[in-house]
Amino acid sequence: MREGEEIFWRNAAITLGQMSISGHDLRHGAAVNVVRWCLNVRGRPTHHRMAFLERESPALLVYLESLAASENDEGWRTLKERIDRCAEGLRRTEMHPCARPRLTAILHTLPELAALGQNILDAMAQDVAPAADAAPVVSETGGTRGDGDKGSAGKAGSAGTTAKPRPIPRLSLPVVAVEPTAAERKVLDLVGDKDKVEEMESDAAPDSPDGTKDTTRPNRPGGVGGPK
Numbered sequence: 001m002r003e004g005e006e007i008f009w010r011n012a013a014i015t016l017g018q019m020s021i022s023g024h025d026l027r028h029g030a031a032v033n034v035v036r037w038c039l040n041v042r043g044r045p046t047h048h049r050m051a052f053l054e055r056e057s058p059a060l061l062v063y064l065e066s067l068a069a070s071e072n073d074e075g076w077r078t079l080k081e082r083i084d085r086c087a088e089g090l091r092r093t094e095m096h097p098c099a100r101p102r103l104t105a106i107l108h109t110l111p112e113l114a115a116l117g118q119n120i121l122d123a124m125a126q127d128v129a130p131a132a133d134a135a136p137v138v139s140e141t142g143g144t145r146g147d148g149d150k151g152s153a154g155k156a157g158s159a160g161t162t163a164k165p166r167p168i169p170r171l172s173l174p175v176v177a178v179e180p181t182a183a184e185r186k187v188l189d190l191v192g193d194k195d196k197v198e199e200m201e202s203d204a205a206p207d208s209p210d211g212t213k214d215t216t217r218p219n220r221p222g223g224v225g226g227p228k
Contacts (some may be wrong), residue, residue: 008033008048018100019107027056027171032106035064035079035113042076044068056171060110063117066188075187083109115178119190 009026016029034049044065045053053061067075087105180190 005048008052015100015103019104021104021107024107025172028107028110031057031060031110031171032103035060035106035110036103038064038068039076039079039083042068042073057114057117057173059114059117059121060171061117062120063113063188066117066120070187072187074183078181078184078187079113081181082112111173111176112178114173115176116180116184116188116190119178119180120188123190 008030011033012026012029014029015033016024016026019029019032030052034045034053037049038045044050045061050061053064067079083102083105086109087102090101090105090108180188184190
């Protein structure tokens with residue numbers, strides 16, 4: 001283990017000890033440190049921090065990188081507000097008293113941040129999804145990728161395949177449902193259900209005489225603004 005990586009994990013152990021919470025491993029302390037560092041410098045994770053999140057939590061990584069890419073302080077304010085709300089809730093309930101309560105608040109906020117990052121990843125996947133009539137992808141071995149064709153990994157080639165390495169354990173975070181705030185939707189370029197409804201209503205609104213959408217008058221037969 002190189003010196004920089006050793007320092008990274010040593011700081012994770014110190015952070016975990018400061019929170020005085022059982023049932024968590026070094027990965028949780030490392031993730032808390034990464035979020036705290038990014039918030040302090042208002043920048044994307046670098047070096048061992050980036051490598052750690054690439055391996056352990058791509059969703060948390062894309063969330064932090066999206067904040068950094070926004071190039072303004074509003075994104076970091078939304079992160080601070082989430083942490084502050086969690087810290088206030090912990091204070092009111094007197095949960096997990098420790099020497100560094102803000103670190104504990106970051107720990108409890110990690111699932112929400114990862115959920116926001118997953119929303120970003122899902123939106124990115126939809127943007128690059130192939131069309132329904134797209135041609136099948138042909139592999140270098142001549143097989144096609146699909147349910148009905150095994151390709152090189154099918155029965156014919158199973159004898160020559162080698163065992164896949166066991167995946168590295170990932171950062172364990174509970175899955176939560178998070179509704180982004182208006183500020184987060186703007187910074188992270190996310191469209192919530194409310195935005196979709198408002199957009200559909202705007203598209204369905206009749207045109208006003210000047211050519212713009214008129215959202216003030218319902219277009220109902222016999223109603224206000226409709227034909228008599």
